[in-house]
Amino acid sequence: MTTTRIRTVKATLGDYSSLAGWEAGEQGDLPTLDEIRKAECYNFADANDVAFSGWETDSTRYIWVFVPLAERHDGTSRDVGGTGYQISSGSSVGTIRPVEDYVVLEGLNIKNTTIDAAINWTSGTFTASTNSHTLLNCIIQNANTASTKYTLNASISNLIITLENCIVYGGTRSIDCRNATTVTINNCTFWRHTDQIGIIADTELTCKNTYAGKSSGTNEDFWTGGAAPSGNNNASSDTSAATDYTATQTSESGSANFINVTAGSENFGLKSDATIIGDGAAGITTYDILGTTRDVSAPDIGAFEYVAAGGGRTTKNTDAFPLGDRYGMSFGFRTH
């Protein structure tokens, strides 16, 4: 029976003091070991980039990097909120480089301090039809400097990725996934501080309940230059959401919808009068980036579900989060 081997990554008194150390210490043939290997990352700033490389994985024995709710970001970057596990580097090849077939990243704040990628898949060689890269509840950012590079560089053949309840922002283009095989983006928020293109995708992308916007300029939030992706209930600060998607909201400015879109103070929580509240399609995600239960019939667009003042949040126990049911990857029992 598959077991889950958990090792902590902490600033002090953990099993490892960096995710890079964990990766080097835990590297292994997981199907042969019959193990999921899980890094449980705690609230601190980790300044070492990492490649998940040199492992063997499959759909039931995979690499899982997880931040417990109590150690996680508060919905903003560690730079803004001062809390949560943040992995940050100025690596020109990307702060995190998932090179193996099955990787889950959950609850991390991933940052590149330059215009280079926070996550870069393009050095990987992925097995056709049998890989899965899942990003849940992550805040992903790079420098507030204009560039045609990408915060997420996912344009590599065979790649299958899912982004859910993630916030992606910086000065560069948000994501390029054109050469990937299947890309699913649900309830994410993309923001550029500069006039760069946002989501660059072709038919591999299915995008729902997602917001893409920028501070100003004319480059498209959802690039419309290629073969049309599919999806619905997306919103953009310009009119580009309406080209490829149905049931869209257009001309939705960031300042009108989000608490703070100023560089260095970003908070993509929804304002009480945000016009993208209730505009999402039902049944796409159950929880938001902080674990708030989404409205069943009329959820919000983006990573956050609006909670009225005093309304409280209903948070989930993420240890029981049914990843296996949803992403074709299964849980085992933990060992330590």
Next chain:
Amino acid sequence: MVELLVKRQANYINPDPGKHKRSVYERGDIVVAMPDGWGWGKEEHPMTSTESPTPFFIVKIPGVTVKEAQKYLQPEVDDTNPTIVLSRRLWRINIDDVPSGIKKTILDTGEVTLEFAQIKNFIHNKQTGINER
């Protein structure tokens, strides 16, 4: 002073020799470079690790900064196409070549403090075959 986390041996042999060479950490590879007094994790320090054999040892080098040591964390890449990674690290510490006294300290305590002059001749560039000067 910098403290280097050094791989004691590969965790396993990947069945694909090409993949193994390209991506599995090998004996002597330097994984991370941290500042003086770093609080290493339980599994990172041989004296507290639950693994057998222990995966790492630690080399402390006074007079070398973390920034200066970053060069030892670079991957070995193809000269003609730097996007092609040949192995996880360009540099390694040739543990088996260090003087027996130093090796004994490493084995006994899991860590060793050395002046750069003492260790540089054992920091090996895999591509050029030349040791650090």
